[in-house]
Amino acid sequence: MPRPAPERVTRVVLTRELIVHTAVELVERRGPAALSMRAVGEELGVSAMAMYRHVASKDELVAGIAEYVMTTLDVPEPDVPEADWKDGARSLMRAFRAIAQEYPRSLALALESRTGIPVALRAIERALSLCARAGLDGPTSVHVMRSLMAYTLGSQLREAGMGRLLSRQAADPAETVRSLEPARFPHVVALPDELVDHGSDADFEFGLELFLSSVEPMRAP
CATH class of the missing domain: 1.10.10 (Arc Repressor Mutant, subunit A)
Structure with missing residues (x-):
């Protein structure tokens, strides 16, 4: 919040x-x-x-921004050992998305700065514990954790950027897509409403399931 x-x-x-x-x-x-x-x-x-x-100093100011943003992250508490690791990953990524929606630029600044690392450790620990439950080795767990954060933050930045772009269009964006030359852009012209619908949670959830399914083959037997 x-x-x-x-x-x-x-x-x-x-x-x-x-x-x-x-x-x-x-x-x-x-x-x-x-x-x-x-x-x-x-x-x-x-x-x-x-x-x-x-x-x-400015570094201390950036540390304050990181603390301000990351302490709003509602990191789900560890659940019972028998629970599906993917359920925990979904909860964590949705919580991370919530602050990415509220503070996209500040969160990016916090993650790029060394000063943001200490306040992000709860989320990092939770992600690594889920990877361990999934049976991933240490190096793979780190790669998955970083990819998890990159996907969640990147999807929000894309939505925000597309929203700003479409808001500057004088005409209806969907009508602009429909007016394109079908011979050159047949697939684009066929999906005008879907392409300009940039803020749907359905996109994030679809990508989330792709992400989790791609991790599944990496698990140890």
Whole structure:
């Protein structure tokens, strides 16, 4: 669930929580490249120097963003040993997708940064434990865990990017697809409504089952 913004007053009272929350909003609106102490200070109407009492550096700010985002991850608790490992994997990937939907750019920043590793360890441990239950060896488990995160985050970034692209189209996107030359794009023209439906959970669930079925042959006998 998204966190409520810390209460703001006419005269800004700086706290670490307020600075980190503002940084998350900035990253989600303008992207990770826009993040700097100065940019966050401008958002709050204060100087960058005023924030150093609460956040010592940009690296510490990124660590705060990682903590802010990853602590919202509802990591499913380990279930009974006899349970199907795929059920646990589905629960974990859906939980990871939930924060990817809420904080796609901040989550990408957290995963790219070394500072995000400690707060992500619960999710990593859970993923590796599921891989162990599936009978995967150590190196394969690490590959599967990374692929799990990449698929979940990548699918959300694709949906968000496609949504922004379609929202900028003046005409109905489906009608634009229908107007294409059938001789050149016969399959595209045949599926206009399906192609512009970019936000369906059905796409994610379909890919999730493909992902899990591809892991199945890797299991030890």
